Each structure stands twice: as C-alpha cells, then as structure tokens.
Amino acid sequence: MNLTSIFTGIGAALAVGLVQSVVGPLVEWYVEQKRNERERRRRLIQDWREMIRDVWRNGRIMSRIDDEGHPQAEHAKIDSRYEELYLPNLTWMLRADERYYSLRSRMRPSAREEIEEDRAIRDTGLPQGLQILSEEIDRIESEWELVGEESPKSDESSGWYLGWLPFGR
Numbered sequence: 001m002n003l004t005s006i007f008t009g010i011g012a013a014l015a016v017g018l019v020q021s022v023v024g025p026l027v028e029w030y031v032e033q034k035r036n037e038r039e040r041r042r043r044l045i046q047d048w049r050e051m052i053r054d055v056w057r058n059g060r061i062m063s064r065i066d067d068e069g070h071p072q073a074e075h076a077k078i079d080s081r082y083e084e085l086y087l088p089n090l091t092w093m094l095r096a097d098e099r100y101y102s103l104r105s106r107m108r109p110s111a112r113e114e115i116e117e118d119r120a121i122r123d124t125g126l127p128q129g130l131q132i133l134s135e136e137i138d139r140i141e142s143e144w145e146l147v148g149e150e151s152p153k154s155d156e157s158s159g160w161y162l163g164w165l166p167f168g169r
Contacts, residue, residue: 041144044102048137051099052130059093090129091116107136 094100094115104112111132141147 042146045137045141045146047099048103051097052133055093055097056130103136106140111136
C-alpha cells in the first residue's frame with residue numbers, strides 16, 4: 001500500500017460522510033415539507049366541504065328550504081324565531097365564513113363571478129350555488145392529486161360527504 005491510496009481512501013470516506021451528513025437531512029426535510037403540504041391541502045378540502053355543509057344548513061333554516069332544496073309548503077311548521085329573519089344571499093353567507101377566502105383565491109374566475117354576482121342563487125336557488133362550489137372543490141382536489149385519498153376526519157365531520165345534499169359528489 002502506498003501513501004497515495006491511503007489518502008485517496010480517507011478522502012473518499014470523508015467526502016461520502018460529508019455528502020451524507022449534508023444531503024441526507026436536506027432530503028429528509030424536503031420529504032417532510034411535501035408531506036406537510038399534502039396534509040395542509042387535505043385539511044383545506046375538508047374545511048371547504050364543511051363550509052358548504054354549514055352554509056346549506058344555515059341557508060335552509062333561513063330560507064325554509066326542505067331537504068331536496070325546494071321551498072317548504074306555506075303550512076309547514078316554522079319556529080317563530082325564524083319568522084322575521086332577513087334572508088341573506090349566498091355571497092353574504094360565504095363572505096361571513098373565513099374558510100371561503102382560502103377557496104376563493106383558487107376558484108376559476110367564471111365560478112367566482114357566478115357565485116359572487118349571485119347569478120347561481122338568483123336563477124336556481126341555494127343548492128345550485130353550492131353545487132358550483134362543490135365542483136370547484138372537486139376540481140382543486142383533483143389538481144392536487146388528492147382524489148381517492150382518505151381525508152383527515154374531525155369529530156364533527158366524521159363520515160360526512162356531499163352525498164346527502166341535493167347534489168352528489
């Protein structure tokens with residue numbers, strides 16, 4: 001063995017060790033960032049779907065819409081507390097919900113305009129406006145390649161999906 005081969009071996013070992021000590025944590029950090037981003041996106045999808053559920057529930061109470069999205073009969077029993085309620089429009093209900101703003105920036109301009117100009121609710125009612133939002137959420141979920149993945153479940157939304165609304169997923 002000569003001195004050159006010994007120094008070459010030591011140099012190679014040091015180089016490999018240096019690369020592993022620098023590159024290894026960077027790769028681990030990168031993978032963790034991707035995992036966190038994916039989880040954050042799943043949470044956003046879940047929050048947006050919960051927002052639709054909440055707007056649908058509150059809109060039904062305020063506008064007296066039945067389970068299928070049709071106006072309730074005049075003779076239906078309505079809690080007297082709701083008799084004098086101002087009926088907000090879809091845009092008002094969405095803008096009152098902070099979750100809408102994280103979705104709004106990701107919506108297609110045409111869908112955003114239709115919702116915010118209330119064309120959807122004025123022409124066909126609350127369910128149609130929520131259908132547009134649901135389709136936007138599905139589109140974003142597909143773009144983010146989250147379709148078919150298990151969403152994180154909160155206590156309140158466990159097992160909830162859009163199928164119980166007058167429009168399905």
